[in-house]
Amino acid sequence: MATRTRRTERREEPLSRERIVEAAVDLLDTAGDGGLTFRALAQRLATGPGAIYWHVTGKDELLSAAADAVVAGAMTTVAADATPQQAIRVLALGLFDAIDDHPWVGPQLARSPRQSPMLWIFEQLGRQVQALGVPDAAQYTSASALMHYILGVSNQNAANARANQPLTDRTEFLRAVSAVWAELDPDEYPFTRNVAGHMREHDDREEFLAGVDLILAGIAALR
Amino acid sequence: MATRTRRTERREEPLSRERIVEAAVDLLDTAGDGGLTFRALAQRLATGPGAIYWHVTGKDELLSAAADAVVAGAMTTVAADATPQQAIRVLALGLFDAIDDHPWVGPQLARSPRQSPMLWIFEQLGRQVQALGVPDAAQYTSASALMHYILGVSNQNAANARANQPLTDRTEFLRAVSAVWAELDPDEYPFTRNVAGHMREHDDREEFLAGVDLILAGIAALR
DNA sequence: ACCTGAACACCGTTCAAGT
């Protein structure tokens, strides 16, 4: 008998929801927010645009599924012996990095109709809030504050990165923002001008975690 | 001489950036996120689609300008004799209501290239943070936490309202969410199930303000 | 059951032509 090929030849694998979503994520990462097209996706999958509709109801479901996949991947590892505070920081950084890698996820999360990825994030954060010993009546508020801060900053960061692709260096980018802010009209933007200096020596992720800690301090004050 | 018409006849006013943006806001409010079309907008302005391009560079600028107009309108009134805490609550509620009235603003704010409306919100909140006596190094973090929480919850609320247009009654809607959450798999969503009950008797705007106060408590802890 | 790809209705944007 002839030797079997070691790994399956990349021959015509059948189309599947999984393969479609995977290709969609790849296309979104590569070609950006407007790059996901049924025609481009079909070409990449070596088929016609109509074929995709057999596995997926439409573009909305496709985007939802793509966001689902990214968020699920970002939330896998939660160390069992971590304190709630540590676990929250790990979750926060995981989301921050995932959204940085997949900038299209942010806008999608809010629009999602069933918004299951957000519910999952809410659940994960809420468990840690519970473990912190927050009284029942304040648990919703606490988890909500953490989630919205985390997603808001992550989105903002991703949008900035997308808008300033030329400046790949992060410190260079922050320096540029700082310079723009320092030039603002002092009568209209006194505060923003004032914090412009702080921006120059500020590390995104540390700054992000400082915000998480601020909210954790607020939560602690509730006990 | 014939009597003059009391108010100017709505005859062919010349096209202007202002009229275009106004019509765009109206169209977005009426027809929803996908309702803003150059053809529909041109029809409403009794002209051709090409005419709009003389006053506006494209759809992105149009959306930015529309969001700008809404945010500017929401941030006008800040009482001079209010405490910083009160001023922050007023700003927060103003944004909450504005985004509730114009649900398309949320997604737009994040995407905005120059994102000037967000900078303006940041500035307004930051001034109050400064007035609270927060040390310089923590002012950025504090204003950022407030802004992202406020915009996140407001967007979420607007997205929910848009998704559940049939249920106009708010308490009815919350009851529905509560019922769905209570039915979640206890192994996968223990926390969310647990707070489902709290949702039934929860007032959106009060809950929203509770979150603002939580962050204010965190800010106070920094002093 | 699953795929193909032409066809439909619609969109943002351009541009020669008008006033």
Add this chain to the structure above:
DNA sequence: ACCTGAACACCGTTCAAGT
């Protein structure tokens, strides 16, 4: 300077026809 509207390139989605 400002407006008109046909035309272009592209999109999501459908569907008769194939295997």
